[in-house]
Amino acid sequence: MIKLNREPEPQYMIDNKATWLGALKAAIANYGSYKKIPEKEKQKLISHYRNDSVRSALIKSSFGKCAFCECIPSEGGNFEIEHFKPKSIYPDLTFDWVNFLPACRKCNGSKDSHDTGAEPIINPYDIDPKYVFYFEDIVIKAVESPLKETADKTIEVCGLNTVRLWKPRAEILVSLRIFSRAIEEAIEELKNADTERKKVNRVKKLREAVETIETLTSSREKYSSFCRHFLENSEAYHKAKWLLENA
Ligand SMILES: [Zn+2]
Structure with a gap:
């Protein structure tokens, strides 16, 4: 993991996110919760962020690599637009630009709906990973620091020692x-x-x-x-x- 800097938010997001979020919130109110929205309808409501301008800005910011494990997803699969705080728990952040990360399928799948609000992990856009991780042989470890617990959780949640x-x-x-x-x-x-x-x-x-x-x-x-x-x-x-x- 290396420090990343966010690209400016794509105009497509700026122009549309309020409308999309409004529709999603209306559905949440209608069905009682995010989880209760029927899957097909939910996918239709949330899929807007899966857009080329979003994808390419994220990939550019991460030098074409997974933000967590630094693999090149195009070599073994595809990039996924990962929500740092899962949209299933934080639906208000479904279209939030600073909540997006480019991740490989393995890291995204491993992280799944881990609640980063309750148990934080390292976000490489916000924290420079070089101060919190080191390697011993081929094993990644957490540096003794106030962020050790967060770093250890990151290794576990993203499966960085597999x-x-x-x-x-x-x-x-x-x-x-x-x-x-x-x-x-x-x-x-x-x-x-x-x-x-x-x-x-x-x-x-x-x-x-x-x-x-x-x-x-x-x-x-x-x-x-x-x-x-x-x-x-x-x-x-x-x-x-x-x-x-x-x-
Ligand atoms: Zn990865």
């Missing part, structure tokens, strides 16, 4: 180890450069190795928070950065 995420993290970990070794080798070669020409070439090689590993931490890359955590804790990477700054 095999579907351990597998890709393990694969990336192998790549990160390979790139780290390339950096270590480049550092060693630079140390042994006995002519200016060799030094220049080896600095270049080291810079390329560092740039290669850094591409994995770009917000556009899947599971970038995992890669960022790895690099922040990589001695070889910090040593290489220091050497390049002082070369």
Whole structure:
């Protein structure tokens, strides 16, 4: 999970949300509760937000990734427009732009109708996840902080420590180890450069190795928070950065 910034609310929402909410509230009053509205009628009343302008603004804000697990949903399914506070419990927020998140089917399904009002979880638009999560090997954990309980709940509710995420993290970990070794080798070669020409070439090689590993931490890359955590804790990477700054 990485920090996300909301895109401006699509005009389509601004122009229509009051009307849609009015109709939904009338149905709730008519049937007695949101849950009692017949399914077919309910779908007709709420489906307005499933719109391309809404979907694309959300996907843009999350760099094409699931806001929770950072997978790329288009690779294995579709994006779903997730209500942070479930519409079944908070129908007034059905068309509320700040209540929307782009999520993969797995996270959305896992979160289901968890009541985030009663038991909050981390919303990456509002809280920077880098201060509340860390990784131990391929396992995501909650940092000891006032938000620990919220972070632990997020891991549980979204299923962030399940095999579907351990597998890709393990694969990336192998790549990160390979790139780290390339950096270590480049550092060693630079140390042994006995002519200016060799030094220049080896600095270049080291810079390329560092740039290669850094591409994995770009917000556009899947599971970038995992890669960022790895690099922040990589001695070889910090040593290489220091050497390049002082070369
Ligand atoms: Zn997800």
